[in-house]
Amino acid sequence: MERPLLVTDFLDRAREYYGDETAVVATTGQRYTYDELGERADRFAAALQARGVEAGDRVAVLDPNTHYHLEAAYGTMQAGAIHTPLNYRLTPEDFEYVLNDAGVTAIYADHEYAEKVEAVRDEVPVETFITNDADAVDGDWEGFDDVLAAAGDYDRPEMSEDDVVTINYTSGTTGDPKGVCRTHRNETLHAFLVSYHQDVRDTDTYLWTLPMFHVNGWGHIYAVTGAGATHVCTRGVDAASIFETVREEDVSYLCAAPTVLNMLQDYYADHDVEPSGDAPVRVATAGSSPPEATIRTVEDEFGWDLVHVYGATETGPLVTTSSAERLLDGEDRYALQKRQGIGFLGTEIRVVDEDGEDVPWDDSTIGEIVVSGNQVMDGYWNKPEATEEAFNDRVEGYYHTGDLAVVDEHGFVAIQDRSKDIIISGGENISSIELEDALFDHPEVGDAAVIPSPHEEWGETPKAFVVPASGDPESPGVTADELAEFTRERLASYKAVRRVEFVAELPTTATGKVQKYELREREWADEESMVGQG
Template sequence: MKKELLATDFLDRATDLYGDSTGVIADDGTRYTYAEFGDRVNQLSRALVDLGVEQGDRVAVLSPNTHWFLETLYATTQLGAIQVALNYRLMPGDYEYILEDCGVDVVIADYEYAEKVQSVRSDIGADHYVGYEADRIDGEWRDYEDLLAGRSTVAVDRPDIDENDPATINYTSGTTGDPKGVVRTHRTEHYHALCVIHHMEIDDADTYLWTLPMFHCNGWGHEYAITGVGGTHVCQRDFSAERTFERIQAYDVSYLCGAPVVLNRLIEYAAENDVETTGAADVRIATGANAPPESTIRSVEDEMGWKLIHLYGLTETAPVITTSNAPAKIEKNGRIYTKNRQGFAALGVELRVVDENGEDVPRDDETMGEIVVRGNQVMDRYWNKPEQTERAFNERVEGWFHTGDIATIDEDGMVSIKDRKKDVIVSGGENISSIEVEDAIYDHPDVTKTAVIGVPHEEWQETPLALVVTKPDSDLTPADLESFLADELAGYKIPTEIEVVDDDELPETATGKIQKTQLRDRYAEE
């Protein structure tokens, strides 16, 4: 028989089987059992109905990692409405574009970020504005807790929801054009959560610390996955290494996520402050973005005593489409080799690396091509962008999503990303992987962060420029680093210019990824 795969299934299971268990710990330490959490979700659903929210309507949420965010996700979902999670690092003009593009009906915002929406409110067609702690927001916002107060906790009558109905819209960063709304259905959300549960080894004994932004594509899987298995969410409004270690010990956290730059900050803090890195539970951490360099892997696993799991994906793929969490591969190839690459296809994912003609490249771990995928967790479409949707699924190979990531693949089917298509540096006809150069720079013990980009060059078309952040007490010079790289890289790959910069000169996304597009634009102008 067939049963619809719905995003509502996860909280339903949690309230049924784990109603007495602590489901959510708020940023201020308030604890909610899954039964209490479910009651608040039902109250919010009833409030949204009274505001006129119907199936298919869009409810936008602008919030850091809070219990309110989680409640809003489930309250919206069980009405058959669509949650639009907003990146809280954007500018008012970005919100104006996104909220108009999705045709928002209700905006719910945290007191810390609502001002950004308030400044463009007259240009947004939303019917209602709700604030988390509205008394701290300038302008007319209805208070979230006031909306819940006194309402029945009995479950609402749900509409008939099809698994192919949209559940969420998650906007891309828009660094190469207007942000694109990634439409994720109940089916894609459901399957992705199951995939996360399996590959991240999540069960009901887990306590998950929210260091990854809830609005982020990888956040989606964990919002459902942790809930569905009856684990505990520990909310943390924003990331700081100090608070992260405090909560790991206070709540016996067993699992968290973090981009490589987040790992570096945790490693540095632990080394400088001699903190306990675990509570009563063993800790594992999932990381994405670029593959972590060997030094990071050894620091996290050997010095901090955590298990490191590397995954790969995009907003359009939910994002998990590969994982390095493969004991048999580690036994065969070694820990560093396996965890220093994106890994093999996740459960239910078909993955290929293809050349410009759409043909598979050899599995020699040398020949580069673009990663294309098919899978149950891949997005349905881009909201209101049929031409871009068509191109994304058919550019080189018909019916496969094109990631834009350039990689090699080995005989075991493990992929290793060499660059984004737009980040490959072409110097004198030679392709240079910026990631390869960055990995070599990270091998220097004084380097804490780096970004390598291509800059225009009269003779060679473009050449590599390395921007490097060093440890506070380091006296590393560009000449020193160039000398170091001479033993690590072929001559044409060594940056022709190296600059030591301050940390805040490398712009980051909300998840700690360096925004190379901004850097390229800045240095191209210079």
């Protein structure tokens, strides 16, 4: 028997079997059952349809991890529209590009971020503007709760598992941001895999420390909902609030980038704090490899179970796990846990050389990670050439991650470097090309190359090697702080250059191409590998 795989099934199941159970703990402390969450999603779907939103239209959601995000996401998908979550850390110019590229028809934006959309309102195709606090936003915005109160019933259209249901935008690490198209089938099977490998249960209480916009919160908007577990929402995280919420809400599961784990570790060392409530806690981490010392602290001192997972926006995201108990043994356990690990069920992970041949499992031969799996994206939105390249560079039919890795005797993958000009700082992707473009706009910059630099807290941070326009690194005509502020004024703050080194020249090939690899080798000479260890 064949049944279509639809993401709407996750909330449908929760309403049927867990209708009276707590679905969401809002940032205000208010609690919603699955019946109430479902009713609010229904009304949002009806409101969209009343405003002309049809199946296949794109609806953007710009929100921190509040209950409004969940309601807007499910309401959008129930109406047959395409959920398009946005990174709230972007600039108005970034939103202008994404909203136009996706052809967004309607947007829900949290009141703290709506002004960034209002700033480009006349330059985007959006017709419906909804926020959770219209009084706090300049411009003509409808209030979310008022919209729900006036809504009637909605008609759920016929949907196919091959329909695109969400578009997640990359951070533009190799040019303009690309919209990663994911179908009902992609999202459903990825959520199934997350549920299995992360052991998601109906008794779980999940703390939203991971942004919901980030590949749909690594699929947890589906997995946690479908299990009938409880979502605990946040408007941002800090170590004290995480520990407090874990205790007060008996949180059993959360996700955290290594930078968040380090933040928790530092706070724990300086404060007398109980790290858990009554429930055992497990935590998933990804973005960069956590240091062994962090893993030891989390497991031995916090008493939490930690699993390291890996992936990319294009891959679902999750495709590997370090959770392989029979292979994690003895003193090598922590060293193995920091590796990206082995493939998820139904997922083929290969590390291939330039000829597309698998590298030996010798833990020394480097190749590129390529992936095949049902959770891998359908393609890039309106970018057929980029899609073709992503799936057919070294090996036909596999997504090419750009991550360079080795494989040990157990099949555990460990990333060593990146072939793309990408910096992953605190779990956020930053384009070195975008930063270089910003630096070139400064009159005192003659040439520049941006690379990732090791950072104890963030894993990596952007560093610029700058050739002054004067040609004299001893008298560059501008300070490092001034250049950092120059980039901060033009880009999202998290993308700004943090370190600057003035040099007389950049290493180049015979044809004049900057050899960033030489700069990275020098910068990372004292590190285990040329990727952040967080």
